[in-house]
Amino acid sequence: MVPLEYYLVVAGIIFTIGMIGVIVARNIIIIFMAIELMLNAANLAMIAFARNLGSMGGHVMVFMIMTVAAAEAAVGLSIIIALFRNRDSANIDEVNLMKW
Amino acid sequence: MELIWLIPLVPLAGFLLNGLLGKSFSKPVVNTIACGSVAVSFLLSLNAFFGLLRLAPESRSFEYILFSWIPSGSFNADVGFLLDPLSAVMILVVSGVGFLIHIYSIGYMAHDEGYSRFFTYMNLFMASMLTLVLANNFVLMYVGWEGVGLCSYLLIGFWYEKRSATDAGKKAFIVNRIGDFGFALGIMLLFWTLGSVHFSTVFNLAPEQLAYGGGIVTAATLLLFLGAVGKSAQVPLYVWLPDAMEGPTPVSALIHAATMVTAGVYMVARCNVLYMMAPTTLLVVAVVGMFTAFYAATIGLFQNDIKRVLAYSTISQLGYMFVACGVAAFGAGIFHLMTHAFFKALLFLGAGSVIHAMSGEQDIRRMGGLKSKLPITYMTMIIATLAISGIPLFSGFFSKDEILWQAFSSPFGSPLLWVVGFLTAGLTAFYMFRLIYLTFFGQRRYDEHVASHVHESPKVMTVPLMILAVLSIIGGYIGLPKALLGGAWFEHFLHPVFAKGAEIGKLAEGAGESHATEYVLMFAAVAFVVVMIFTAKRYYVDRAKDSERFEHGFGGLYKLVYNKYYIDELYDKIIVNPLVNGSNWLWQKFDVLIVDGFFNGAAWLAGQWAISMRKLQTGMVRSYAFVFLGGAIFVIGYLILSR
Numbered sequence: 001m002v003p004l005e006y007y008l009v010v011a012g013i014i015f016t017i018g019m020i021g022v023i024v025a026r027n028i029i030i031i032f033m034a035i036e037l038m039l040n041a042a043n044l045a046m047i048a049f050a051r052n053l054g055s056m057g058g059h060v061m062v063f064m065i066m067t068v069a070a071a072e073a074a075v076g077l078s079i080i081i082a083l084f085r086n087r088d089s090a091n092i093d094e095v096n097l098m099k100w
Numbered sequence: 101m102e103l104i105w106l107i108p109l110v111p112l113a114g115f116l117l118n119g120l121l122g123k124s125f126s127k128p129v130v131n132t133i134a135c136g137s138v139a140v141s142f143l144l145s146l147n148a149f150f151g152l153l154r155l156a157p158e159s160r161s162f163e164y165i166l167f168s169w170i171p172s173g174s175f176n177a178d179v180g181f182l183l184d185p186l187s188a189v190m191i192l193v194v195s196g197v198g199f200l201i202h203i204y205s206i207g208y209m210a211h212d213e214g215y216s217r218f219f220t221y222m223n224l225f226m227a228s229m230l231t232l233v234l235a236n237n238f239v240l241m242y243v244g245w246e247g248v249g250l251c252s253y254l255l256i257g258f259w260y261e262k263r264s265a266t267d268a269g270k271k272a273f274i275v276n277r278i279g280d281f282g283f284a285l286g287i288m289l290l291f292w293t294l295g296s297v298h299f300s301t302v303f304n305l306a307p308e309q310l311a312y313g314g315g316i317v318t319a320a321t322l323l324l325f326l327g328a329v330g331k332s333a334q335v336p337l338y339v340w341l342p343d344a345m346e347g348p349t350p351v352s353a354l355i356h357a358a359t360m361v362t363a364g365v366y367m368v369a370r371c372n373v374l375y376m377m378a379p380t381t382l383l384v385v386a387v388v389g390m391f392t393a394f395y396a397a398t399i400g401l402f403q404n405d406i407k408r409v410l411a412y413s414t415i416s417q418l419g420y421m422f423v424a425c426g427v428a429a430f431g432a433g434i435f436h437l438m439t440h441a442f443f444k445a446l447l448f449l450g451a452g453s454v455i456h457a458m459s460g461e462q463d464i465r466r467m468g469g470l471k472s473k474l475p476i477t478y479m480t481m482i483i484a485t486l487a488i489s490g491i492p493l494f495s496g497f498f499s500k501d502e503i504l505w506q507a508f509s510s511p512f513g514s515p516l517l518w519v520v521g522f523l524t525a526g527l528t529a530f531y532m533f534r535l536i537y538l539t540f541f542g543q544r545r546y547d548e549h550v551a552s553h554v555h556e557s558p559k560v561m562t563v564p565l566m567i568l569a570v571l572s573i574i575g576g577y578i579g580l581p582k583a584l585l586g587g588a589w590f591e592h593f594l595h596p597v598f599a600k601g602a603e604i605g606k607l608a609e610g611a612g613e614s615h616a617t618e619y620v621l622m623f624a625a626v627a628f629v630v631v632m633i634f635t636a637k638r639y640y641v642d643r644a645k646d647s648e649r650f651e652h653g654f655g656g657l658y659k660l661v662y663n664k665y666y667i668d669e670l671y672d673k674i675i676v677n678p679l680v681n682g683s684n685w686l687w688q689k690f691d692v693l694i695v696d697g698f699f700n701g702a703a704w705l706a707g708q709w710a711i712s713m714r715k716l717q718t719g720m721v722r723s724y725a726f727v728f729l730g731g732a733i734f735v736i737g738y739l740i741l742s743r
Contacts, residue, residue, distance in 0.1 A: 022725050033720075092721045098717025 007048035008036075015041035028080050029089045039069050101151040104181045105166045105453065107144045107191055108230035108244075110137045113224040118200060122216030130222050134219035135202045138226055142195040149188045154591050160185055160596055163236050163300075170239070177297055180642045184238035187596040189434060190233035190366055193441045194509070198226050200564040204449050205350040207458060207561035215731065218348065224441045232500035233366060238287040239296040245283065247359045249276045254671075255355060256347040268343035275340040279330015286323030289316065290374075293579060301372040305603055312377050321374050321381040325388075328364025332418045335392045339668060341415055345407040349452030357414045358441040365421040365437050369430040372601035376428060382512050386426025390507075390520045393419030395665075397527035401534070402651055402662045405462050406451045409535050411440035413488065414444055416524060420503050423521060427513040428605050429506035430598050435579045436499035438590075442575045443487040443496055446568035448482035453557040454539060459550055464535060469544035476562045478540050480569040485536050487572040489529035489629050495576030497626075500525060502581055504625060505618050511607065522625055530628040530636050537640035583615040583622070 014037055021034025043062045050058025082091055114137030122130055132368035152160050165180035174285045202222060209218050228247025249272075257269030291297050293316050294305045310317045328334070333341035355361070368385065369376060375382055375732045400412035417440050424433030455462055459476055471478045487496035504525070508518035544551065556562065580586020639650045651658055660666070718724075 019729065023722055023729065026722075095721065096719030099717050 004048055004052045006046055011041045011045040011048070014044065015039075026091050026093055028083070028092050031092060032076055032080065032094075035076075036069065036073070041066060101162050101183060102164060102384045103144055103184050104148050104162070104164055104234060106232060107141045107148070107181075107195070109225045110140045110144070111223045112227035113229065115138060115220055115227055118216055118223060119220040122220055123635060127210075127215055127218060128218045128221050131202075134223050135199065135206070136523065137223060138195060138199045138202050141191075141230060142199045143227065145188070145191040145195045148183055149192055152183060152185065152188050157592075161300075165236070175297075177237055177239040178592050179240060180236040181234040182299060183234070184597055186366075186369060187233050188452050189438060189594070191318040193438050194229050194233060195226070195513060197441050197445050197568075198229075198354055200567055201350050201354040201358070201445060202448065203256060203562040204452070204561050205348075208350050209348065210453055212348075214258065217414070218255075221251055221254045221258070222351075222354070225255070225355060225360070225473065230473050231362070232363055234294065236299055238290065238299070240300070241370075242284065242287060245363065245367075247496060248363060249273065249331070251279065252276070252355050252360055255351040256344045258347055258351065262346070264408065265346040268340075268346040269309055270676060272340040273480045275335075275337050276330045278597070279327045279337055282323045283327025283454070284321050286327065289320045289323060293320075294510050299370065302315070303371075303600065306374055307600075310377065312604070313379055314377075317374060318378040318380050319661045321371065322384065324367065324371060324374070325381060325385055328368055328422075329388065330364075331367075332361050332362070332364030332422070333415050334388050337397060337718050338392065338396065338415050339671060342408050342411045342664075345405070345411050349407065349448060349455060352411070353445045353448030356411065358445040361418060362416065362421070362437045362441065365418065365425060365433055368422070368425045369434055372425075372428075372430045372598050373604065373687075376601035376605040379512070382428060384426075385519045386391045386423050386507075386512065386517060388423025388475045388523075389424075389426055390417045390517050391419070392416065392594050393423065393524045394527075395419075395519050397531065398661055399478065399664050400531040401527060403531075404465050406454065406467075406535060406539065407462055408450070408514055409464075409531060410444070413447075413528065413532065416528060417444065417488070420500065420521065420524075423507055423517060424503045427506050427517065428601070428607060429503065429510055430601070431594045432499065432506050433501040434594060436496075436503055439487065439495040439572070439575045441501040443484040443494075443569055443572040445567060446480060446484040446572055447488065447566055449561070449568065450477050450484065452734055453477040453561055454481075456557055457554050458546065459553050461546065461550060463512065463582070464538040466546050467539045467544075468546070469540070469552070474540075474556050476556060476565060480562075480565040481540070482536065483569045484572050485532045486644070487576075489532055489623065489633065489735060490525055491629065492574070492582040492626060495574070496573050498576035498579055498584075501625065505581075505583075505621060508621060509617070511605070518621065522621075524629060525625055526628045530632040531631045533636035534640055537636060542644045543642050570688075573672040581618075583618045601616065 012075050016035045018037030020036065020039060025031050027035060043065055046058045046062050046065075050056070050062075080090065083095065087094060114133050117133050118125070118130055125133075137142045153164070161184040163180060163182050165178045167179055168176065169178040169179045176488055196371075202219075205218065205222065209215055212218060223396030225248060228244045228251060230244075232241055232244025232248060235244060252650075253269045253273040256272050256491070259265045287297060290302055294302055294309060296305065306317065330337045341356060341361065345352055347356070375385070396412045396415035396419060398410050400416065403409045403412060417436070421433045421436050421440070424430065424436060454467070454470065454474065454477060457470070457477075458467060461467065483494070487494035490497045490500045504518055504521045507513045507521050508515060577586070579588060582588055639647050643650075
């Protein structure tokens, strides 16, 4: 049996990678994938806790997150496509019309 | 009688029809609708009147409730109509005289641009006035009361391109509002103390629940009387009526002489039970009435605008009616109301005919010698003038004499009231005959241009004049007093309405059977009137060249009277100007500086704050994400550390 800490450390590392990705990356697709990474890191931590505590709540939560992530992926990708068609670019720094 | 609810509704239908579609109708259609609806009202009124006559005198009271209008807890107001001798007289006078004036207007307004608008307003007025006199509760009466006020405003300002007309309309409306305010407070006070606004309930409960001469009933009647003072143009709220002459002449005849201005008298007579319970108020009513009668008559003496003379005469005659009410002779008041409606409507319509013939000239100094040019107008106006002066055999004599006699003999009257009334009667005869002499007699004083247009009015205008002239003669005989071998039939007819009030005031019917004093007073009044007529003839016909010198001979008194005692100027100085200046000050100092300043300042602050804060909106998505991160770390850190 792998101890809980191992899972949490892995989840923490994955989450941090995702977080840095969001902040550093310029390509929208990469940012998007980084967000997915963060979501799944959270899922991993949740499953680990659920297993450890013997509770079904965490499992249910994970399914919820996966459903939402699927929907979010669909919406997000369509926004990215629409953006790309208009701008011919996937660079987040060029999407800056909404500012003072 | 079950059809009385149709009496105000038919003109209302005419109003809606002409008001919504009148512009697309031709003139004959418009006036058929307008006059037809009033004619239907008149026929229904006649029908109701004869229905009432068939009943026994005691049971001559009929209520018809159309629907419950405001049922709200203990407060209940119906759209209900009350037919009794008093309202029967009123609806006959209003719809009858109103019908004749509508017919006359067809000719008078024939070339006016606002033809359908005029008849629309006139029909609305008829509907409101008939509602006022037929209502069976104070609230519905108030609706009619405000309705006639609105129509008065609309019709005074009918020629709205004229600045003076719109100003006069506003003046009438605002001055009336002061009176209406009192009227509304009176109704509320009655509801507050008696729990009802229904006439029969109020008049039954009042003698039981309120003290005779007590504070509440005195306050309530005084407040109601304030409404009457405004509507019926008594001192001090009379100032709007002379200015109201800016409206078309049929309007002056209908609204500002025959019907609307008598609403106050009707209301006081309707509430006779309450007034009889408040001797103080009765005294106030009598004194205000007598003072107004005399005061307005003096102003009328030297006015030169034909319609203004008649306007002051109307105020004066209304004063007589209030004297009658104030000495508890409500029947005499209503009697004079009726005869006055006939002869004053006739005088105004005659004046309209003269103005029509003179191409709009209203100054009697620039008329003269019209007798042969306008024979029908002349004859009918002479009849009306004899009636208003109180020459025997004409209607005004009987009604005015009745009032003078009651002012002298009633337990609430006094010889002093009689003396002032007697003087007023003389003044009335003088200014009315001055008007007649200057208009119809003597040399012609208008230029060739006007002379070429002078013509007698068309039939549609002269026939109503003739009918009203007949009524001005015979109208008095229905109330022939006992002293003149009459049966005082009119007063007997009205008696059931005033019986309860008479009981409270302990008035014995038929007191003073000896008529000797009455004859003496009657003779004195007639003699004085005749003397005044001959004085007028002397200075305005026989020695017409001297008339100006005669008038100026009164010196300061003439100037005072000619300028209407400077009352308008006084009101301007002590009420209007302070109000306008105060409002201006509040506008420029309080509203602009403080109120607007506060809100503009708040908006400015928010704006400044936003200008400095909007730099945060960089448009860099990654910097937003960085801020998210910082926020998340802060929240988590706080949660951990605060454990």
